[in-house]
Amino acid sequence: MIDQRRLVKTFKQLVTIDSLSLKEGAIMRFLKKELAGLGWRAAFTGRPAGGEVGSLVFLVPGFKSKGPRLLLNAHVDTVVPGKGIKPIEKGGYITSDGSTILGADNKAGVAVILEILRIIKEKKLSHPPLQVLFTVAEEIGLVGAAALPPSAVKADFGLVLDGGEIDKVVCRAPxxxxxxxxxxxxxxxxxxxxxxxxxxxxxxxxxxxxxxxxxxxxxxxxxxxxxxxxxxxxxxxxxxxxxxxxxxxxxxxxxxxxxxxxxxxxxxxxxxxxxxxxxxxxIYESFNIAETSPLMEKAIAGMKASGIRPKIAGTGGGSDANIFNALGVPSLIIGVGADNVHTTKERLAVRDLVRGAEIVLSIIKEFNRD
Ligand SMILES: [Zn+2]
CATH class of the missing domain: 3.30.70.360 (Alpha-Beta Plaits)
Structure with a gap:
């Protein structure tokens, strides 16, 4: 169902727009325009100190579903060296030219969310209400998410798209x-x-x-x-x-x-x-989501429906999920296939990018309710 060509094209387009932490103005303007093309009016909120822009947020009403409201999040900022990224596709992988990171962490997450928004509209898929939130300045210590007014995050559950293996669900962080x-x-x-x-x-x-x-x-x-x-x-x-x-x-x-x-x-x-x-x-509070919680049950069911046996794991790192959990929105981290992140050897398997998008779509479906 995922349009591989379009998803890859979006991903490459996103990584060529520089977006170092606190310098996300250009990518946010691009995203705002893309979203407007899909009929969504996204608004900026919570600009962190020293940042060019705040995070971008909007609501997508549920379609033929009364499910709980689901937060879909990805951070748009990247680490250094992340200026002038030139994506190269070869042998099923996308890499940089070796002089920069690739920025699959986390443009892969951003591209997946855009593709899902396009597909649910095109195919008229039933889905629960969604709150889409693109955060800034995650890589420098969750500064963008921390700057959000607490009232800006309005969801029952959250999926944070970020990082590595697509069969991994992170439900614990320190x-x-x-x-x-x-x-x-x-x-x-x-x-x-x-x-x-x-x-x-x-x-x-x-x-x-x-x-x-x-x-x-x-x-x-x-x-x-x-x-x-x-x-x-x-x-x-x-x-x-x-x-x-x-x-x-x-x-x-x-x-x-x-x-x-x-x-x-x-x-x-x-x-x-x-x-x-x-x-x-x-810097952030820990979270620990029980395997028996409704969020975990749905995430596991969605992954299984997509043909994946999920690996449930904890992490030693922090992410925007720590902030959302602290705000009372139970949130998990789902991998998007980025490998060797934060190095110039960072790479993304095209197959993982597409599978990752399918998995997230499959998890969203699990939240549908008549
Ligand atoms: Zn990341």
């Missing part, structure tokens, strides 16, 4: 906390008055060396991802900035982990005579 720590020491000439200095880099390193990082347990991870400081080899550095994160499927565990990281920093800084100031931010 909590994440980020922190920025500034360690202040005292500057002094490293050769003439080293006794007068307090080395901020040394204090910070001592703390990091004592931290438990990486995989803490099955559902908890921690990382120090950035460290910046110092100006010259002959100056004892008086300031260093550290950025890190912790994630866990359990809130108590992530809080404990973050607490330990903070305590280690404070203790070591004190021991070195330095001062540490830390700012925390809760």
């Amino acid at each position: 909590n994440q906390y980020n922190f920025v720590a500034r360690v202040y020491g005292r500057a002094a000439h490293a050769g003439i008055h080293p006794e007068e200095g307090i080395n901020a880099i040394k204090a910070a390193s001592a703390a990091i060396a004592k931290m438990k990082l990486g995989r803490i347990d099955q559902e908890t991870t921690a990382n120090i991802g950035m460290i910046h400081g110092g100006v010259a080899t002959n100056i004892i550095p008086d300031e260093v900035e550290i950025r890190g994160e912790a994630r866990s499927h359990r809130l108590a565990k992530v809080k404990k982990q973050i607490g330990q990281m903070e305590k280690t920093l404070q203790n070591e800084c004190r021991r070195h005579g330095a001062v540490c100031k830390i700012r925390f931010a809760r």
Whole structure:
């Protein structure tokens, strides 16, 4: 039923429009026009700070169906290097020319939603009411979804199209906390008055060396991802900035982990005579959708009807689904076939793109109610 040629063409068209996070103006204008051509008036909402545009949202009334309202979401932004993408189709795969990412994460999701909107209209397929939402700035920490006014997300269940294998349903994701720590020491000439200095880099390193990082347990991870400081080899550095994160499927565990990281920093800084100031931010909340929930039942049934045996999985990453779940809309993540994402080797199998669209359509049908 899916029009493969049209879907592939749409996908290629989408990836050639640059849309780095917060720079989604051009792609959103394109989408708004495409949607207008289909008769849908989409509106912008929730522009994040520093962003060109907000997310694009509209409602599609149910057709011959009184099913619950279903949110269909895909983020439109891509990671770097993502400017001037040239899609190349060869041997059943679409790749970039090797100098950029492909942007199948997540233009594949966007293309699938457009194709579904076209097909349900053309074939007059019965479907439940849909809320279509294209989000911005997902890749930089769900900033676009987080900027949405809560009242803008109005659905009973959500399908977030994003990422990898098309037979995978992600129903669990962790909590994440980020922190920025500034360690202040005292500057002094490293050769003439080293006794007068307090080395901020040394204090910070001592703390990091004592931290438990990486995989803490099955559902908890921690990382120090950035460290910046110092100006010259002959100056004892008086300031260093550290950025890190912790994630866990359990809130108590992530809080404990973050607490330990903070305590280690404070203790070591004190021991070195330095001062540490830390700012925390809760980036997103975890979610866990039971296999017996109506949403999971329908997703599994839809995949089976499409000839797929679903793999039910959790993820260690966050996505816009975390935000929708926190807003009270139970939402799952469905893969769209993107492979080697966030690298210049990213690729998309044409077969997966088409199958992915069929699967999503099949899941939507499961929500139909007379
Ligand atoms: Zn993505």
